[in-house]
Amino acid sequence: DADVTQTPRNRITKTGKRIMLECSQTKGHDRMYWYRQDPGLGLRLIYYSFDVKDINKGEISDGYSVSRQAQAKFSLSLESAIPNQTALYFCATSDPSGGITGELFFGEGSRLTVL
Amino acid sequence: AQSVTQLGSHVSVSEGALVLLRCNYSSSVPPYLFWYVQYPNQGLQLLLKYTSAATLVKGINGFEAEFKKSETSFHLTKPSAHMSDAAEYFCAVSDPSGNTPLVFGKGTRLSVIA
Numbered sequence: 001d002a003d004v005t006q007t008p009r010n011r012i013t014k015t016g017k018r019i020m021l022e023c024s025q026t027k028g029h030d031r032m033y034w035y036r037q038d039p040g041l042g043l044r045l046i047y048y049s050f051d052v053k054d055i056n057k058g059e060i061s062d063g064y065s066v067s068r069q070a071q072a073k074f075s076l077s078l079e080s081a082i083p084n085q086t087a088l089y090f091c092a093t094s095d096p097s098g099g100i101t102g103e104l105f106f107g108e109g110s111r112l113t114v115l
Numbered sequence: 116a117q118s119v120t121q122l123g124s125h126v127s128v129s130e131g132a133l134v135l136l137r138c139n140y141s142s143s144v145p146p147y148l149f150w151y152v153q154y155p156n157q158g159l160q161l162l163l164k165y166t167s168a169a170t171l172v173k174g175i176n177g178f179e180a181e182f183k184k185s186e187t188s189f190h191l192t193k194p195s196a197h198m199s200d201a202a203e204y205f206c207a208v209s210d211p212s213g214n215t216p217l218v219f220g221k222g223t224r225l226s227v228i229a
Contacts, residue, residue, distance in 0.1 A: 035219075042220055042222045043159075048216050058216065103149065106160070109158055
């Protein structure tokens with residue numbers, strides 16, 4: 001089983017719908033992240049959380065919200081999806097206590113299409 | 116603020132030829148630098164990382180990168196390309212505090228021609 005699991009892997013939805021992408025990890029890491037990948041734009045940070053009580057906005061947080069339900073779970077919500085939120089979304093974790101700060105461990109991605 | 120610039124959104128090489136993917140960084144503090152690879156329909160996986168030890172860093176699958184402070188560069192190389200190297204490659208930067216998330220470049224797609 002993957003250390004970082006994202007569900008759903010693929011989702012097609014309509015404009016205005018609420019959608020939730022879920023991420024769970026078995027790595028025991030405190031830090032979790034949501035990135036968005038668009039062709040030609042690389043990965044851009046949406047939100048990140050350094051522990052269960054910590055939530056921080058990233059570069060492109062508008063239109064998104066997150067919930068850190070437990071150390072192992074970090075969900076991303078689109079309250080009212082719009083077509084330009086069509087993208088590939090990645091969850092990632094990191095653990096600075098291992099001595100290598102910043103290294104990320106990624107899930108396999110959730111492809112979201114908003115019609 | 117930190118940033119990385121990857122020169123060339125698409126690089127094409129022949130099988131057996133040298134692979135050179137360019138990355139320049141901007142950072143007000145000594146950076147940590149990373150190269151990640153993304154194979155089709157997969158997540159990103161770490162190729163190699165520089166964390167202020169040796170300036171020449173060796174990674175998986177025969178890749179290596181050299182940190183050059185004077186040039187603010189961290190270019191990725193491989194002496195001989197293989198068909199399986201076809202993927203998208205991302206350079207990323209963070210700072211040694213560990214309190215800022217990785218900042219990624221826009222990526223370079225590598226094609227390998229038989």
